[in-house]
Amino acid sequence: MFEAGNLLRQRVDDLATRLVMGETDVTLWSTLLGNVREQAEAGGEAEVARLAAQAIDKLPSAAAGVASFEVLFSADILALQKAAAGESAPVTAPAPGPVKAPPVALGEDPEMIADFILESREHLHQVEIQMMTLEKDPGDMEAINTVFRGFHTIKGLAGFLDFADIREVAHETETLLDLARNQEVRITSRIVDLVLAAADFLKVWLTRLEAQLAGGDPGPAPETALLLERLKQGATPGESAVAAPATPAVTTAPVVNTAPAASASSVKVDTSKLDALVDMAGEMVIAQAMVRHHPELAALQSPALLRSLAQLARITGEVQKTAMSMRMVPVAGLFQKMNRLVRDLGRKTGKQAEMEAFGAETELDRNVVEELADPLMHMVRNAMDHGLEPPEERRAAGKDPQGRVRLKASHQAGHIVIEIADDGRGLVREKILAKARRTGLVEDGEHLSDHDVFNYIFHPGFSTAAQVTDVSGRGVGMDVVKRQIQKLRGRIDIESQPGQGTSFFLRLPLTLAMIDGLVVGVGQERYVLPIFSVHEVLQPKAEMIFTVEGRQEMAMVRESLLPVVRLYRRLGVAPCSEEAAECLLVVAEAGDQRFCLMVDKLIGKQEVVIKSLGEQLRDTPGVAGGAILGDGRVSLILDLDRIYRLGTA
Amino acid sequence: MALNILIVDDSPVMRSFIRRVVGLTGLDIGEICEAGHGREALAVLGVRWMDLVLTDINMPDMNGEELLRHMEQDELLRTVPVIVVSTDASVNRVQKMMALGARGYVTKPFAPDSLAAEMERALEVTHA
Amino acid sequence: MSIATIEKMPTALSGDARAGKYLTFVLGREEFAIRVIKVREIMKIQDITAVPQTPGYVKGVINLRGKVIPVVDLRLKFGLAELEYTPRTCIIVVQMQGEGVTVQTGLVVDEVSEVLSLAANEIENTPDFGEGAGAAYLLGMAKVKGKVKILLDIDQVLNSQELGGVDALIRK
Numbered sequence: 001m002f003e004a005g006n007l008l009r010q011r012v013d014d015l016a017t018r019l020v021m022g023e024t025d026v027t028l029w030s031t032l033l034g035n036v037r038e039q040a041e042a043g044g045e046a047e048v049a050r051l052a053a054q055a056i057d058k059l060p061s062a063a064a065g066v067a068s069f070e071v072l073f074s075a076d077i078l079a080l081q082k083a084a085a086g087e088s089a090p091v092t093a094p095a096p097g098p099v100k101a102p103p104v105a106l107g108e109d110p111e112m113i114a115d116f117i118l119e120s121r122e123h124l125h126q127v128e129i130q131m132m133t134l135e136k137d138p139g140d141m142e143a144i145n146t147v148f149r150g151f152h153t154i155k156g157l158a159g160f161l162d163f164a165d166i167r168e169v170a171h172e173t174e175t176l177l178d179l180a181r182n183q184e185v186r187i188t189s190r191i192v193d194l195v196l197a198a199a200d201f202l203k204v205w206l207t208r209l210e211a212q213l214a215g216g217d218p219g220p221a222p223e224t225a226l227l228l229e230r231l232k233q234g235a236t237p238g239e240s241a242v243a244a245p246a247t248p249a250v251t252t253a254p255v256v257n258t259a260p261a262a263s264a265s266s267v268k269v270d271t272s273k274l275d276a277l278v279d280m281a282g283e284m285v286i287a288q289a290m291v292r293h294h295p296e297l298a299a300l301q302s303p304a305l306l307r308s309l310a311q312l313a314r315i316t317g318e319v320q321k322t323a324m325s326m327r328m329v330p331v332a333g334l335f336q337k338m339n340r341l342v343r344d345l346g347r348k349t350g351k352q353a354e355m356e357a358f359g360a361e362t363e364l365d366r367n368v369v370e371e372l373a374d375p376l377m378h379m380v381r382n383a384m385d386h387g388l389e390p391p392e393e394r395r396a397a398g399k400d401p402q403g404r405v406r407l408k409a410s411h412q413a414g415h416i417v418i419e420i421a422d423d424g425r426g427l428v429r430e431k432i433l434a435k436a437r438r439t440g441l442v443e444d445g446e447h448l449s450d451h452d453v454f455n456y457i458f459h460p461g462f463s464t465a466a467q468v469t470d471v472s473g474r475g476v477g478m479d480v481v482k483r484q485i486q487k488l489r490g491r492i493d494i495e496s497q498p499g500q501g502t503s504f505f506l507r508l509p510l511t512l513a514m515i516d517g518l519v520v521g522v523g524q525e526r527y528v529l530p531i532f533s534v535h536e537v538l539q540p541k542a543e544m545i546f547t548v549e550g551r552q553e554m555a556m557v558r559e560s561l562l563p564v565v566r567l568y569r570r571l572g573v574a575p576c577s578e579e580a581a582e583c584l585l586v587v588a589e590a591g592d593q594r595f596c597l598m599v600d601k602l603i604g605k606q607e608v609v610i611k612s613l614g615e616q617l618r619d620t621p622g623v624a625g626g627a628i629l630g631d632g633r634v635s636l637i638l639d640l641d642r643i644y645r646l647g648t649a
Numbered sequence: 650m651a652l653n654i655l656i657v658d659d660s661p662v663m664r665s666f667i668r669r670v671v672g673l674t675g676l677d678i679g680e681i682c683e684a685g686h687g688r689e690a691l692a693v694l695g696v697r698w699m700d701l702v703l704t705d706i707n708m709p710d711m712n713g714e715e716l717l718r719h720m721e722q723d724e725l726l727r728t729v730p731v732i733v734v735s736t737d738a739s740v741n742r743v744q745k746m747m748a749l750g751a752r753g754y755v756t757k758p759f760a761p762d763s764l765a766a767e768m769e770r771a772l773e774v775t776h777a
Numbered sequence: 778m779s780i781a782t783i784e785k786m787p788t789a790l791s792g793d794a795r796a797g798k799y800l801t802f803v804l805g806r807e808e809f810a811i812r813v814i815k816v817r818e819i820m821k822i823q824d825i826t827a828v829p830q831t832p833g834y835v836k837g838v839i840n841l842r843g844k845v846i847p848v849v850d851l852r853l854k855f856g857l858a859e860l861e862y863t864p865r866t867c868i869i870v871v872q873m874q875g876e877g878v879t880v881q882t883g884l885v886v887d888e889v890s891e892v893l894s895l896a897a898n899e900i901e902n903t904p905d906f907g908e909g910a911g912a913a914y915l916l917g918m919a920k921v922k923g924k925v926k927i928l929l930d931i932d933q934v935l936n937s938q939e940l941g942g943v944d945a946l947i948r949k
Contacts, residue, residue, distance in 0.1 A: 010738075013738035013739070013756065014738075016738060016739065016740040016743060017738055017743055017754060017756065019740070074740070077740060078740050078741075081739060081740060112662075112665070112666065112669075115661075115662040115665060116662055118662075119660060119661060119662040145709070146709075148707075149659065149707055149708075149709065152707055152736070153659065153660040153663065155736060156660070156663055156736050156757045156758075157660065157662055157663055157666065159736065159757050159758040160663075160666045160757065160758040162758075
């Protein structure tokens with residue numbers, strides 16, 4: 001039914017185009033009009049059939065040259081278009097019929113499809129941002145135009161590629177937005193929901209296309225008919241125009257300014273190529289170091305050569321830095337996702353919330369940003385669900401009924417700090433403590449700082465929510481969040497004031513590709529320790545080391561007793577010496593625990609590129625990856641947290 | 650003589666689609682230039698002679714209608730045939746664009762031969 | 778120093794999919810063969826960085842032009858006695874199709890022999906040793922100039938934990 005209607009519409013449009021273009025072939029007109037009439041009759045479109053018949057009757061006059069085709073048919077064809085488009089939809093761009101074969105086999109060209117996916121995603125990203133703006137300010141014409149254009153372009157491209165479902169949904173959304181543009185439909189929360197649903201639908205399709213391109217299983221197609229129906233109903237001007245504008249439960253501030261999607265001064269690069277470039281740049285730095293420190297070259301003692309080598313070192317360093325910077329992306333996209341989440345959760349839970357974003361332009365390695373999405377989403381969900389109180393409760397507490405969720409990104413000492421804060425009820429020390437006692441984490445009478453108490457929420461299975469809701473009751477706890485952040489070589493801290501809210505601070509490295517490493521030697525092997533978890537390195541005296549209960553070695557460092565881990569034992573290698581006095585102690589941090597790592601010697605401090613050990617060895621406990629050192633040999637980067645726990649477990 | 654063609658569309662992917670179809674028309678095509686909106690198109694036209702312009706209607710920063718208006722007002726540019734390439738096939742829209750000086754109109758998506766026919770006709774009108 | 782040998786396998790006209798080009802190498806007194814198409818390159822033995830908490834046959838990792846790849850000692854993988862590396866010891870880098878990615882692994886072998894073209898009529902099935910472990914990783918055996926080569930499906934070799942049957946073949 002839908003397809004037939006579309007075909008009819010398209011045939012009528014074809015007539016219209018021919019009329020304007022001055023087609024004067026009477027036989028052709030007769031055939032075309034005949035086709036329209038026949039199809040209209042078959043499809044039960046009586047009005048269209050009648051109009052077509054009426055036009056056919058006029059053909060002899062046209063043939064006789066009584067009047068020009070244009071004069072004779074203009075009114076008829078306009079009426080035909082209106083009738084064919086149906087009563088509900090005004091005359092706007094009708095979608096080309098899905099039964100029409102693709103004019104060119106562009107849809108079979110993977111490159112074209114890949115381009116289509118990339119560009120469509122950009123449009124949909126803009127759509128989300130602009131819809132948030134529109135929800136706040138339904139009169140923002142520029143925002144409406146941007147959203148309209150996004151769907152319009154996707155429709156056009158999908159037409160060429162013959163992706164019928166995509167085109168139809170984009171078309172109906174465009175129709176709806178056109179009405180909004182002409183102020184025939186008011187942008188309410190319901191309309192925003194609809195447009196976002198359409199955007200989600202298209203996103204699912206893009207993901208499916210992508211899977212198909214990669215030769216994988218695209219999974220089931222999302223339901224089209226229902227969405228089309230909803231969009232059409234949304235586009236019924238009478239209904240939504242009179243409907244009282246829903247008070248938006250959630251107001252969300254746009255995170256990013258309307259940036260032009262693509263500017264002439266930027267190019268798109270395949271991320272795998274970018275990763276390869278970063279890899280090779282890292283190798284170049286190492287190869288350069290190998291040349292520079294080559295004993296035969298050093299023996300030449302040529303100042304000119306040394307100058308050139310220094311120059312080479314500087315340039316290769318720059319190349320590497322530039323390559324790395326190409327992988328940096330602003331956190332704005334991530335914040336935008338959270339903005340959307342706050343909006344959706346607000347609608348779902350009936351809580352009023354506003355999201356504020358600061359420092360959205362702050363850049364992070366693309367890989368970190370990707371890995372950050374899940375934990376961030378979970379924390380925002382927690383803030384909405386457990387943190388913010390319902391409006392009544394807030395009012396009773398003398399607070400603004402509209403809660404706030406704040407996301408803030410900033411640079412701090414070579415790291416990125418992301419703050420996720422809410423102004424809700426805050427963590428209740430007593431509640432957490434009670435639960436910790438119940439589960440045996442704390443013994444009665446133990447005195448604990450707020451910091452210690454709050455940190456219990458990172459224990460597996462620890463949740464203080466009085467009720468489990470659909471929103472965050474998904475079996476993921478803060479322990480998982482903490483693990484994910486630690487996997488990113490970051491840390492998480494909490495601050496909370498009862499009744500005032502809770503803030504989480506994520507401290508993350510700028511990139512996952514490199515690490516500042518401390519290279520240490522154990523026997524014949526060299527290992528890289530991440531400097532961020534190293535506090536100091538010291539030469540122990542024999543009397544600093546104690547053995548507790550005959551097994552656990554402890555070292556007295558600055559008046560605290562720290563467990564000692566003999567690295568050679570943990571890694572199963574032969575050390576140079578087992579005498580503590582002949583070794584070095586690296587004071588390191590694993591989770592919240594400080595400990596001493598016993599190594600043979602300190603080799604140096606070096607920035608290294610982190611390499612994966614490959615599929616098979618990826619999950620080797622205690623090893624975070626590999627690094628290629630100046631001599632071209634691989635050295636293991638240690639995961640100190642795991643190294644410590646390997647010993648205590 | 651080979652035809653120099655300017656494709657005006659805000660979607661880079663759409664431009665590459667059109668470029669592809671133009672290549673399939675079998676016409677003798679010279680240089681193909683691209684512009685993302687009307688203003689950019691005028692800039693290209695200011696420095697390069699184009700035999701034909703294929704333009705979208707809905708674009709940011711000077712849409713197709715405004716581009717046509719600007720070209721009509723320019724003594725030199727008004728001789729360059731413009732074909733409107735749009736998904737919008739309503740009579741009103743087609744009439745309006747033709748009234749503004751468009752020499753042809755094709756609805757997306759289109760096959761190479763319909764574009765070729767439209768291009769040939771638009772060029773004939775100019776030469777006549 | 779490295780012999781890059783990547784070739785397309787000729788379509789098996791004979792109908793026996795096992796026919797084609799093989800790289801042969803030595804472990805102890807036996808000669809083994811793996812499909813040439815699987816081989817990325819062959820390199821002399823080099824320093825291998827040990828990785829803790831891994832099975833004994835995983836010798837560690839090496840730097841392959843900027844990529845870190847694991848190295849498996851095929852002797853140990855087959856449960857043969859460990860042998861000190863000599864200048865003839867080689868690492869054969871093989872490439873396998875993992876989940877959406879190609880995985881490269883180095884194989885330590887006593888020495889690399891040659892590349893052979895094996896026709897279908899030169900390939901026989903491996904005898905069944907009755908343990909049922911007729912072993913998926915054994916493609917078959919080939920007799921070339923009176924010498925027996927054991928054909929290995931290297932993907933299967935690296936993916937299986939237990940490799941029964943090889944010692945039986947070797948003892949023979």
